[in-house]
Amino acid sequence: EIVMTQSPATLSVFPGERATLSCRASQSVNSNLAWHQQKPGQAPRLLIYGASTRATGIPARFSGSGSGTEFTLTISSLQSEDFAVYYCQQYNNWPRTFGQGTKVEIK
């Protein structure tokens, strides 16, 4: 099983600042990496697939990068609606696995 490790667990950021979230895979997942956003009491939503492609309707302030085992999600200028938990997920191997999540909170 591929273990996905996200860091940090919690990120405190001022509105308008940049946020950088990391995700590491225990073995290569190529570019088969997605990022999902989950707000309290809501279902997750796909943000990024293929490590760097924004899903339909996702604002350009969200960007993804990386391949192999190291990935980054960057939110260029945090808006109030971006404070949420973010999960990475690999879909290169079975079983599919998620990271434990990074909570982005208001500083």
Added chain:
Amino acid sequence: EVQLLESGGGLVQPGGSLRLSCVASGFTFSNYAMSWVRQAPGKGLEWVSTVGGRDNNTYFADSVKGRFTISRDNSKNTLYLQMNSLRAEDTAIYYCAKMSPRGDTDYWGQGTLVTVSS
């Protein structure tokens, strides 16, 4: 617009069974693999199971293998999860999810809560 509507959650005793359903609309259901993903209270996301679109291949997390069965009825645009021998640790919100042809999860339902307790 893609919509996924889960039902069938509830309170069940340890060792009991429950069947979840997910009715899909807004896309050609038979063309896409579908999954169940769960989230225990206050915890992260855990993939549970996937069934292929036309090939009907199935995949399961080790934590549910042998206890859970995934199936689909393409004529009814419905995905199922049959859960047997339920344990307290199966308590979670269960999300139905559509898989893209690339393999990622591109749409999520709102979830249905399963509580396993005596």
